[in-house]
Amino acid sequence: MNPSNKLIITAALTGAETTKADNPHLPITPEEIAQAAYDAYQAGASIVHLHGRDEDGAATQDIEIYRRIIELISTQCDLIIQLSTGGGVGMSPQERGAPLVLRPEMATLTTGTVNFGDGVFLNPRSVIEEFAAKMKDLGIKPEVEIFDLGMIPTAMSLVRKGLLSEPIHFDFVLGVPGGCAATVKNLLHMKETIPPNATWQVAGIGRHELPLAVAAIILGGHVRVGFEDNIYYTKGVLAESNAQLVKRIVRIARELGRDIATPTEARAILGLPTKGGC
Ligand code: KMH
Ligand code: ZN
Numbered sequence: 222m223n224p225s226n227k228l229i230i231t232a233a234l235t236g237a238e239t240t241k242a243d244n245p246h247l248p249i250t251p252e253e254i255a256q257a258a259y260d261a262y263q264a265g266a267s268i269v270h271l272h273g274r275d276e277d278g279a280a281t282q283d284i285e286i287y288r289r290i291i292e293l294i295s296t297q298c299d300l301i302i303q304l305s306t307g308g309g310v311g312m313s314p315q316e317r318g319a320p321l322v323l324r325p326e327m328a329t330l331t332t333g334t335v336n337f338g339d340g341v342f343l344n345p346r347s348v349i350e351e352f353a354a355k356m357k358d359l360g361i362k363p364e365v366e367i368f369d370l371g372m373i374p375t376a377m378s379l380v381r382k383g384l385l386s387e388p389i390h391f392d393f394v395l396g397v398p399g400g401c402a403a404t405v406k407n408l409l410h411m412k413e414t415i416p417p418n419a420t421w422q423v424a425g426i427g428r429h430e431l432p433l434a435v436a437a438i439i440l441g442g443h444v445r446v447g448f449e450d451n452i453y454y455t456k457g458v459l460a461e462s463n464a465q466l467v468k469r470i471v472r473i474a475r476e477l478g479r480d481i482a483t484p485t486e487a488r489a490i491l492g493l494p495t496k497g498g499c
Contacts, residue, residue, distance in 0.1 A: 318351065
């Protein structure tokens with residue numbers, strides 16, 4: 222199979238908003254997050270999207286916590302590590318951008334402001350440019366997070382300003398209350414709006430995670446699943462682990478004729494430098 226046709230699965234393990242009260246299997250400590258990452262890797266994930274939590278379970282962008290998580294994951298496997306610069310709603314840009322000094326292979330870059338439930342995920346132009354410039358300086362590949370349509374032209378304006386390099390990797394996050402609705406029509410429109418050389422994945426929120434993932438598999442995109450976006454396996458039944466959500470995507474993708482990218486293959490697809498396996 223042409224490796225570029227392979228499916229990249231990102232596991233968004235923890236997020237900033239989900240709590241253990243929502244799903245007791247949510248990984249919170251660095252040890253739990255690293256174990257969840259390894260299990261997701263064994264299930265077929267090639268990227269992990271990480272958020273830190275403090276000892277009380279609250280979202281944190283503490284560098285030492287991220288450092289510990291990265292160290293624990295990297296000694297076990299060659300997963301592509303992607304850190305969040307979104308953090309949690311209400312965090313300052315300084316706090317959100319702090320983990321970039323760890324020079325992960327990837328980090329998120331949201332190119333616009335969006336209502337986020339009762340909060341506002343604030344991304345003024347100055348913050349977007351600051352994060353993009355920092356990632357460029359440090360050699361970090363951004364995953365451009367698109368919560369609404371207007372964020373795509375903003376990303377393209379960063380290319381014109383020399384702050385973002387093509388090919389861009391987009392993540393269409395659909396179904397956040399306040400953001401773009403999680404419909405296949407919206408997904409198709411976004412896919413058709415980005416440059417042909419871009420790569421893209423979908424992260425459907427809640428019950429939209431699975432149907433949009435299947436649409437992305439069919440449309441040649443990539444998929445993100447995990448407790449950050451969805452805590453259920455089926456209606457009313459909590460997922461037991463992030464790996465369980467990954468495994469289902471692997472099964473469906475294979476049935477639909479898409480094999481699963483290893484981290485090495487995912488690096489090739491995304492244009493990341495190669496790295497030793499484990
Ligand atoms: N927690 C959301 C407000 C990202 O990781 O970059 C933002 C978020 C996006 O999760
Ligand atoms: Zn996130």
